[in-house]
Amino acid sequence: MRSDSHPVHGDPRLSRFDPMERVIYFDDFDQGMNGWTCLVGNYQDSLDTMTTSYARHTQPMLSQITHWDSGTHGSFDGTYALKIATRPVAGERNTAIKRVTFRKASRIRVETYFACKPEANELKLSDKDVRTFGVLFDLQDRQQRVMPHLRYLNTLNGERRHQWQFKQRTTPFRAIGGSDIVTHDHLSPEDWEDVPGGHQNLCYNEIPTKINWHYLRFDFDLVNMCWLGFQCNDLVMDPSGLESIKMPAMANLDCMLNLAFFCESDTAKRTFFYLDSVLLSGDF
16 A cells, blocks of 8 residues: 555545544444434433423435435445434434544544435425424533533525524523433523624525435544534534533543533424434544
8 A cells, every 4th residue: 555545445434534543433333333323312210301392313224325316226335324314303312422542532423324304295395394403512621521512504494595504502500300410401502602704505496306415524622521523515614612511520431431422403394414424532
């Protein structure tokens, strides 16, 4: 291998990414779900104690991205992508999460290729039917729990926004069933803030069944629990001033390294958020 060759070019599936030194996981959904599941809310004794917004989340699925007009589309690379689908209600959201732990606090990087479209159930452009899609980490060291959130606000109540946003506040904690278990809705629609310089027009294409894949990278420092930056396609964002939701360390969560993706609908139509693939790497 030439000295100037990129080390990941030995595996063509990795050559479209820029991972850090250690690959923590690389999930190509042609191989199955790879541990991705629904973000279920906390509960105790009864499922009725779960926060309503979490109770409405449904399981992500594998998808061949089949459309009525063109048949099976397939994923970015291969046949299957992970699909996160909302219910057909304005303001509904859904999630997918993978829960692991870190063995060394270091810089980490998540990369993915994604597409987000509304359900193609009418012969219209439908480019304002998706409200948001995004990514978050849920992390904990010995001192604190930290939850950096990043989302793309496509449309809000029918108005195009095309703006990246972050969040540093969550809802008040609520005790569940008289126990030590608490809950909060960190994905609630309140308290999102615009990322400075974060306006971006993403390629939607001309009809709902035409899929274009986008690159997303999000870097975070587990040592100092701070943002290092993010990129979507050709837009590279300065992390200065971007903060996370923070709270004191909680019981049973040491070294938590959870990664989640989410989406939200702006109309009474399902939003489909596709991921292919997801690569998490670290600098250790």
